[in-house]
Each structure stands twice: as C-alpha cells, then as structure tokens.
Amino acid sequence: MNKEKVKVFSQKYGIVIMLIVLLVAAAVLQPLFLQPRNITNVLRQVTINGIIAVGMTFVIVSGHIDLSVGTIFCFCGMSIMFVMPYIGWIPAIAVGLALGAVIGIVNGYMIYRGMPAFIMTLAMSIILSGLANMVSNGTPIQSVSKAYNAIGQSYFLGVPIQVYVYLIIVAIAFFVCLRTKFGRSIYAVGGNKEVARLSGINVRKIIISVYVISGVLAAVAAVVGTARLGSCEPSLGSDYHSDAIAATVIGGTAMSGGYGNQLMTLVGVLLLGVLNNILNLLGVSPYWQYIFKGGIIILAVASDVFRRVKVAK
Numbered sequence: 001m002n003k004e005k006v007k008v009f010s011q012k013y014g015i016v017i018m019l020i021v022l023l024v025a026a027a028v029l030q031p032l033f034l035q036p037r038n039i040t041n042v043l044r045q046v047t048i049n050g051i052i053a054v055g056m057t058f059v060i061v062s063g064h065i066d067l068s069v070g071t072i073f074c075f076c077g078m079s080i081m082f083v084m085p086y087i088g089w090i091p092a093i094a095v096g097l098a099l100g101a102v103i104g105i106v107n108g109y110m111i112y113r114g115m116p117a118f119i120m121t122l123a124m125s126i127i128l129s130g131l132a133n134m135v136s137n138g139t140p141i142q143s144v145s146k147a148y149n150a151i152g153q154s155y156f157l158g159v160p161i162q163v164y165v166y167l168i169i170v171a172i173a174f175f176v177c178l179r180t181k182f183g184r185s186i187y188a189v190g191g192n193k194e195v196a197r198l199s200g201i202n203v204r205k206i207i208i209s210v211y212v213i214s215g216v217l218a219a220v221a222a223v224v225g226t227a228r229l230g231s232c233e234p235s236l237g238s239d240y241h242s243d244a245i246a247a248t249v250i251g252g253t254a255m256s257g258g259y260g261n262q263l264m265t266l267v268g269v270l271l272l273g274v275l276n277n278i279l280n281l282l283g284v285s286p287y288w289q290y291i292f293k294g295g296i297i298i299l300a301v302a303s304d305v306f307r308r309v310k311v312a313k
Contacts, residue, residue, distance in 0.1 A: 015252060015264060019271045026278040033278060040160065044228070046273035047166040048073075049243045050266065051221040053251075054173045055214035056244040057265045061177070062210045063190040063257025064117040068107065069218040069244055071128035073237035076100050077222035078132045081141035081232045089148035096219045103128070104215025108208030125241070133234045140233035143226065152228025162224045169217065174262040186210060190257025246293055247272055250300045272296075 026033040033039075052069050059066045076096040084092040107124055111117045135141075143149055154161045177183040188196040189206045197203050221240075226232045251268030253260030272293065279289050 015250060015267050015271065019267055019274070022271060022274050022278075026274060026281075030278060030281040032281055036158075038277070038281075040158070042273050042277045043163045044160045045277070046269050047160070047162045048221045048225045048237075049240065049247060049272065050166045050269040051169055051217050051224065052214075052240055052244040053247040053265050053269050054169055054262060055210075055217035056241075056248045057251070057253055057260050057262055058173070058177075058186060058210040058213050060245075060248055060253050060255060061190045061257060061260040062186050062206060063193065064111060064207065064210070065121065065245070065255075066107065066211065066214045067118065067121040067241050068103070068124040068128060069214060070237045070240035070242075071125040071132065072100055072103055072215050072218035073222045073225065073240055074232070074234065075103075075128040075132045075135075076219040077226040077232040077236060078135050078141060078234065080223065081143060081226060082135050084148065085144050089143075089145040092148075093223055096222060097216055100215035100217075100219030100222075101212050102215075104212035105208055107215070108211030109204075111211070112204045112207045129234070129238070136232075136234050138234055140231050142231045149227050149230045152224050152226070153230075162228065165220075165224060169220070170262055170266050177260075177262055182206075182209070187258055190254075190259070192258075243272065243293075246297045246300075249297055252300075255301060 052073065056066060056069065076099050079099055080092045080096040083095050087095070103124065107121055110120050150161075152160075152162055156164065177186070185196065185201045185206050188199070188201055189203055193203055196206075218240075222232075222237070225237065229236075247268040248260070248265050249255060249268070250271060251261065251264035251266070253265065275292065275296075276289060279292070
C-alpha cells in the first residue's frame with residue numbers, strides 16, 4: 001500500500017481506528033470497562049444520543065444545523081407524560097411523534113424561506129424550553145404506565161430493547177441515504193442548493209423533510225429516554241444537541257453539507273460514549289469531560305476544513 005492509499009484510508013476510516021485504539025486503552029486503563037454490565041450500560045447510554053444524531057446527520061448533510069433537538073426531546077417527552085393518564089401510553093407516543101414532526105415542519109419551512117438555520121432552531125429551542133416548563137409547571141412528571149416504561153427498561157437476549165431500536169433506525173437511515181432518490185437529493189442540496197434546484201430537485205421538500213426527520217427522531221429518543229427513567233423533567237435533554245452535533249461531525253459529516261455517512265456517525269456516537277464511560281470509571285471530573293468533548297469537535301472540524309482548503313488549492 002503506497003503513501004497515497006494510506007492517506008486516503010486514514011481519512012476514510014481514521015475515526016474507526018480511533019475507536020479501536022480507545023477501546024484498547026479503556027480495557028488497559030480500567031479492567032472494569034470490559035465487564036458485561038458496563039458494556040451494557042455504555043450501549044444503553046449511547047442510544048439516545050445515537051437516535052438524535054441520525055436525524056442530525058440528515059440535517060447537516062443537507063447543509064444546515066438543528067440546535068432545537070434537545071428541547072424537542074424534552075418538550076415531546078414532557079407532552080407524552082402529560083397526556084398519558086388521559087389517553088393511554090400508545091396514543092401518547094403518537095402525540096409526541098406528531099409534535100416532533102410539526103416542530104420539524106415549522107423549522108424547515110422557515111429556514112427554506114430564508115431564516116438562518118442557526119437562528120431559527122435556537123429560537124425554537126428557547127420557545128420549546130418555555131413550553132416544557134409550562135406543561136409541567138416546572139416540575140417532573142411521572143409515567144403512569146409500566147408498559148411504556150418497559151420500552152426503556154426491558155432486555156432481549158441480554159441487550160436493552162432500545163439498542164435494537166437504535167440499530168434499526170441506523171440501518172433504515174443508511175439505506176435511505178445511499179439507496180434512494182430522496183437520500184441522493186439530500187446530498188445534492190447540501191452540495192449546492194442552486195444546482196440541485198436547476199436539476200429538478202424540490203429543495204423546499206428536502207429541507208422541510210430533513211427537519212421533520214430530525215424532529216421525529218428527537219421525539220423517538222424522548223420515548224426511549226423517558227421510558228427508561230419513568231419520568232421527564234423540564235431540563236432533561238437540554239444539551240443533547242451538542243452531543244448529536246459532536247457525534248455527527250466526529251463521524252466525518254461535513255459541516256458545509258453534501259457529505260456524510262450514517263455508519264460513521266454511529267462510530268462517532270460509540271466513540272463519545274466510550275470516552276465518557278472510561279472517564280467516569282477513572283473518576284475524571286465532569287468538567288474535564290466537557291473540555292475533552294469540545295476539543296474533539298474542534299479537531300474533527302479543523303481536520304475537515306484544512307483538508308478541503310488543501311484540495312481547493
């Protein structure tokens with residue numbers, strides 16, 4: 001393998017190599033890491049961020065950003081808890097998913113009409129935070145259904161049900177991105193919106209659709225997360241957008257749009273999950289964990305930017 005092939009391989013699969021190195025280091029530094037109970041705990045912890053990151057990948061590939069996913073998670077989870085005693089747990093889930101879709105439609109439409117994605121989704125995040133507190137009166141709301149709680153607390157073959165849910169979502173998203181006209185259109189819009197429009201792609205439909213996907217998946221994550229806890233509180237998930245963006249960018253998705261891979265986002269999710277877990281096992285301060293996470297994001301984005309600048313030259 002010549003130097004150029006090595007370079008291409010490292011650029012394409014560098015994140016996978018980083019994950020493998022981190023896994024080996026974690027096993028050496030803390031033998032408890034390999035305990036089945038800890039591995040299960042890591043898998044369960046990454047699913048919520050993973051589900052949200054799938055939607056975030058769609059959005060970023062299209063050339064946009066969504067800062068509202070954390071509060072969509074919270075608002076939809078709070079709404080599910082609020083209506084569940086009156087309509088039952090299955091209709092309550094439907095309400096939560098519908099709210100996620102409606103929020104996505106509003107975000108997508110306003111952004112298509114010219115509102116900067118950063119401003120629109122930030123404003124939506126603030127609005128939803130206020131609504132979540134209004135719904136709950138600023139206090140946690142408990143789940144009243146054991147069947148609902150089982151979604152986040154049950155196991156199959158020793159693996160949490162929510163892990164299967166996440167992997168199914170990743171598989172569907174991977175297929176949609178690479179094997180469907182809709183998926184190819186997302187990449188086209190992210191690469192060059194005007195060229196995509198001139199080639200006959202309905203740009204408005206694509207932009208609204210990716211935000212609907214992001215909103216619905218944030219609501220799905222809310223179902224999994226609140227079912228696991230058996231409750232929801234107004235501040236739950238408020239910073240989940242940063243974790244989702246981190247996993248997506250670390251997975252190699254270009255912030256400028258037009259490039260990304262759902263499987264690599266999965267690797268990014270796992271890398272963050274393993275990093276958080278080993279730092280917890282080693283007793284590292286949570287404040288340092290934020291610093292490490294921020295540093296990884298800077299390195300991932302800088303690597304992408306420098307590579308693109310070099311290519312342009």
